[in-house]
Amino acid sequence: MTLKVRVGTRESALAMVQTNYVIKELKKLHSEYQFEVIGMTTTGDQILDKSLSKIGEKSLFTKELETALSAGEVDLVVHSLKDLPTSLPDGLVIGAILEREDPSDAVVFQKGSSAKDLADLPIKSVVGTSSLRRIAQLRRKYPHLEFRSVRGNLNTRLRKLDEDKVCKALILAAAGLKRMGWTNRISYTLPNDVCMHAVGQGAIAVECRQEDTIILGVLEGLNCTETALTCVAERSFMKALEGGCSVPLGVTSSYVSDKLQLTGAVFSLDGKVALVKSEHLKICDDDKGVHRKQVEPEVGIFSGLFSSQDMAAAARLGRTVAKAMLVEGAQEILTQARVDNAASTF
Ligand code: DPM
Numbered sequence: 001m002t003l004k005v006r007v008g009t010r011e012s013a014l015a016m017v018q019t020n021y022v023i024k025e026l027k028k029l030h031s032e033y034q035f036e037v038i039g040m041t042t043t044g045d046q047i048l049d050k051s052l053s054k055i056g057e058k059s060l061f062t063k064e065l066e067t068a069l070s071a072g073e074v075d076l077v078v079h080s081l082k083d084l085p086t087s088l089p090d091g092l093v094i095g096a097i098l099e100r101e102d103p104s105d106a107v108v109f110q111k112g113s114s115a116k117d118l119a120d121l122p123i124k125s126v127v128g129t130s131s132l133r134r135i136a137q138l139r140r141k142y143p144h145l146e147f148r149s150v151r152g153n154l155n156t157r158l159r160k161l162d163e164d165k166v167c168k169a170l171i172l173a174a175a176g177l178k179r180m181g182w183t184n185r186i187s188y189t190l191p192n193d194v195c196m197h198a199v200g201q202g203a204i205a206v207e208c209r210q211e212d213t214i215i216l217g218v219l220e221g222l223n224c225t226e227t228a229l230t231c232v233a234e235r236s237f238m239k240a241l242e243g244g245c246s247v248p249l250g251v252t253s254s255y256v257s258d259k260l261q262l263t264g265a266v267f268s269l270d271g272k273v274a275l276v277k278s279e280h281l282k283i284c285d286d287d288k289g290v291h292r293k294q295v296e297p298e299v300g301i302f303s304g305l306f307s308s309q310d311m312a313a314a315a316r317l318g319r320t321v322a323k324a325m326l327v328e329g330a331q332e333i334l335t336q337a338r339v340d341n342a343a344s345t346f
Contacts, residue, residue: 004034005218008065008074011039012153014176018204019078021179022098022222029221038074040064044083051130051149053246053341059085062207066092069207075215076208080176081200081231086239088207088300095208095216095302097231099224101175103202103252104189105134108170108177111162117188118142121168128157128167132269132341136248137195138171139271154180171195175202196250196265199234199243203227216302223305226255229283229314233262235299236318241266241325246341247334258283260314264321266333269340273333277324281317283310 005026009019016039023035044060059066061083068074069092081097088094109115118127119142128150129135135147150157150167154176161170174189206222208215230253241264243249248267253260261280267273297303298315305311322330 003032004036005076005215006036006038006074008038008040008068008077010042010045010061010065012045014154014180015078015080017179018080022078022204022206025098025222026218030218033218038068040068048151051151053130053132066207069209072209075212076206076219079205079207081203081205082173082198084200084205084207084300086235086299088297091210092207092300093210093216093297093302094205094300095219096206096222096305097224097228097301098204098206098222100227100230101178101202102189103197104174104192105171105195105197105201106174106177106186106189108158108161108172108185109187110165110168113168113187115168115187118145118169121145125168126166127169127171128161129171131171131198132246132248132337133198133250133267134171134195136267136269136271136337137250139269140267140274141194141271143271154182158182158185173197173201192252192263196252196263199238199249199251200231203231210297210302216304220304225306228301228305229260229310230255230262232298232301232311232314233260233318233321234264235301236315237262237264237322238318239299240319240322241330241334243334246338248337249334255283260317262317262321264318264325266325266330267337268333269337269344275325275328275330275333277321277328279317279321279324281313283313 009015042061042064065077066089069077115121123144124146126146126148130149161167177186206219234251250265253262259280260283263278265276298311303311
């Protein structure tokens with residue numbers, strides 16, 4: 001008997017590419033299953049005339065999918081991890097996080113542009129992005145540039161860049177462009193000292209029902225421990241700062257030879273203030289299997305993905321960085337950024 005798994009996804013080209021990739025990987029592991037893709041539209045896909053930070057609603061790209069998941073209309077949902085808030089609806093968990101693609105941000109110049117670096121653009125050139133994180137950091141390095149919100153799917157944005165001629169460049173996640181096979185549109189990627197990436201950027205997450213042990217078992221083989229641990233740290237950092245997609249907050253992280261490292265930062269909207277902190281800790285993977293599947297999810301991530309001690313350690317790292325920053329005024333910087341954003345015409 002073939003068993004059917006219903007997979008929910010947004011209908012954008014990138015979401016479909018990611019979903020098909022997840023299904024391809026699942027089929028390699030579980031030939032006994034058949035997969036049916038169910039495409040849906042989310043609020044974030046519908047409201048295209050406002051920048052993300054101005055819509056001000058959480059779960060913009062995920063809510064409708066999660067409602068279908070909770071109602072049992074689909075069995076799993078594929079997301080970009082960075083679109084998933086740190087608290088998920090009751091009864092839902094992230095059952096797998098796949099190996100991270102390049103988490104950095106990419107600069108895409110208009111077709112035919114001779115610019116090689118953002119510094120080459122003339123004064124008051126307009127750069128397209130609706131991310132406060134990108135704007136705040138780029139204003140620091142490139143005060144001569146202006147920023148404007150460009151919304152819509154990747155294809156729409158690239159078409160606007162080349163045809164409308166309003167923006168001289170776009171800032172987009174390198175991961176999305178690479179997954180679409182558009183690496184040739186990446187003019188260059190921004191180093192961390194210019195632009196730190198968003199929490200969870202570049203990672204694909206699969207969400208399912210917490211009680212659905214069959215699906216949790218199916219998803220287990222997809223998980224990338226390195227990505228999951230770094231993303232637990234990043235998400236715990238953001239949660240401790242009560243950040244979301246509408247605040248200028250960036251991270252970088254790594255997990256090499258048992259050493260988990262996290263750098264977190266918050267910025268003022270004009271880029272003049274930056275607070276950056278780094279911490280690391282050793283992950284001792286010695287209780288494998290002991291506490292598995294017994295603890296509550298951490299920042300929405302299913303605890304059976306790795307030992308509960310590792311999970312707790314990664315979450316602690318995120319909170320430690322956040323606490324060190326709160327002492328130095330991170331909350332005040334973010335509160336002011338929210339006020340400035342609400343007052344801006346951006
Ligand atoms: C979130 C942000 C953006 C997306 C904010 C941020 C970018 C919005 C914009 C939370 N979600 O990054 O500071 O620049 O207008 C999004 C993209 C991807 C997932 C596209 C992108 C693909 C990359 C990935 C939108 N969500 O960032 O260029 O899978 O991580």
